[in-house]
Amino acid sequence: MTTIDRDTPVLSLRSRLGRWDAKLSPYLYVAPFFVLFALTGLFPLLYTAFVATQDWDLIRNSGTFVGLQNFADVLSHRQFWIALRNTFSIFALSTIPQLIAAVTIAALLDRNLRAKTFWRMGVLLPYVVAPVAVALIFSNLFGDDYGLINNTLRDLGLNPIGWHTEPLASHVAIATMVNFRWTGYNTLILLAAMQAVPRELYEAAAIDGAGRLRQFLTVTIPQLRATLVFVVITATIGGLQVFDEPRMFDSGGTGGPDQQWLTVTMYLYNLGWGQFDFGRAASVAWILFLLIVAFGLVNLAITSRIASTEGRRS
Structure with missing residues (x-):
C-alpha cells in the first residue's frame, strides 16, 4: 500500500505556471531581438558570403561556384586599392577631429549654462538634417567655381582650392560634411556619460588643488573610458562605411573623374x-x-591594455 509523505509540498498548477514564468520570461523578452537579428543581420551576412563564392546571375537568381576567385579579382583591381586609400583618408580626417570636438563640446555643455536644454538639443539638429540637404549646403561652400571659400580666397588675392580635383581637398570637404552630421550625436552620448560621473570626485580633486583642466584630464576622461570605446567603435563602423556624403559630393556620384573620393562602399x-x-x-x-x-x-x-596598466598602477 502506497503512503503519501505529508511533509512533501504539493504544487498547484498556478504555482507551477508561476515558476515556469520566472524561468522562461527573460528568454522570451530578449527573443525578439535575436529573431530580428537573425533575419536582418545574420542571414544577409551568410547569404552574402555564399554569393561571394559564386559567379552570380541576377536574372536566374543563381550562380556558378568559383571559390575565392572573386576575392582575388577584387584584391588585384587597382580601383579597389584607390577606394581603400580614400576610405581610410576620409575616415582619419573625420573620426579624429569629430571625437575631439565631441568631447570638448560635451565638456562645455556639462557646465551650468543658461538655457542648457536649448544648447544640448541644438547640437543634435545637424544629425536630423537629411544627407541630401547637407550635400546641397556644403556644395555652395566647397564649389570650385562658385563656392563661398574659393570666392573668399579670390577676394583676398589667393589661389582657389580644387575641392573636386585634388584628392586631399576633396577628402577634407567630405570629412567636414561627416563631422557636421555626427559630431552632435556623439556629443550627447558623451554628455550623458559625463553627467553620470560622481560629483564627489570633482570635489575631492578641487580640494587637492586641481584646476578645471586637471579635473577634466584626471577625473572626466578616465570615467569616460567605456563610453569612449563605444563611440570609437561606432565611429569606426560608420567611417569605414561612409557612402552618402561622397556619393552626393558631385552631380555624377562617381567618386570624381580620377576616383579622388571613391570609397569602398x-x-x-x-x-x-x-x-x-x-x-x-x-x-x-x-x-x-x-x-x-x-x-x-x-x-x-x-583599451584592455590601457585598463590593465592603470589597474596595476593603482
Missing part, C-alpha cells in the same frame, strides 16, 4: 548596380566587414 555599389557583378560586390562587402572586425579587435586590445 561606392566601389561596391558600382560593382553591384553599375556592372551587375554581384559576386565581386559581395566579396567587397565581406572584405569591408573583416576590416571593421579587425579594427574593433585592435581597439579592444588597446
Whole structure:
C-alpha cells in the first residue's frame, strides 16, 4: 500500500505556471531581438558570403561556384586599392577631429549654462538634417567655381582650392560634411556619460588643488573610458562605411573623374548596380566587414591594455 509523505509540498498548477514564468520570461523578452537579428543581420551576412563564392546571375537568381576567385579579382583591381586609400583618408580626417570636438563640446555643455536644454538639443539638429540637404549646403561652400571659400580666397588675392580635383581637398570637404552630421550625436552620448560621473570626485580633486583642466584630464576622461570605446567603435563602423556624403559630393556620384573620393562602399555599389557583378560586390562587402572586425579587435586590445596598466598602477 502506497503512503503519501505529508511533509512533501504539493504544487498547484498556478504555482507551477508561476515558476515556469520566472524561468522562461527573460528568454522570451530578449527573443525578439535575436529573431530580428537573425533575419536582418545574420542571414544577409551568410547569404552574402555564399554569393561571394559564386559567379552570380541576377536574372536566374543563381550562380556558378568559383571559390575565392572573386576575392582575388577584387584584391588585384587597382580601383579597389584607390577606394581603400580614400576610405581610410576620409575616415582619419573625420573620426579624429569629430571625437575631439565631441568631447570638448560635451565638456562645455556639462557646465551650468543658461538655457542648457536649448544648447544640448541644438547640437543634435545637424544629425536630423537629411544627407541630401547637407550635400546641397556644403556644395555652395566647397564649389570650385562658385563656392563661398574659393570666392573668399579670390577676394583676398589667393589661389582657389580644387575641392573636386585634388584628392586631399576633396577628402577634407567630405570629412567636414561627416563631422557636421555626427559630431552632435556623439556629443550627447558623451554628455550623458559625463553627467553620470560622481560629483564627489570633482570635489575631492578641487580640494587637492586641481584646476578645471586637471579635473577634466584626471577625473572626466578616465570615467569616460567605456563610453569612449563605444563611440570609437561606432565611429569606426560608420567611417569605414561612409557612402552618402561622397556619393552626393558631385552631380555624377562617381567618386570624381580620377576616383579622388571613391570609397569602398561606392566601389561596391558600382560593382553591384553599375556592372551587375554581384559576386565581386559581395566579396567587397565581406572584405569591408573583416576590416571593421579587425579594427574593433585592435581597439579592444588597446583599451584592455590601457585598463590593465592603470589597474596595476593603482
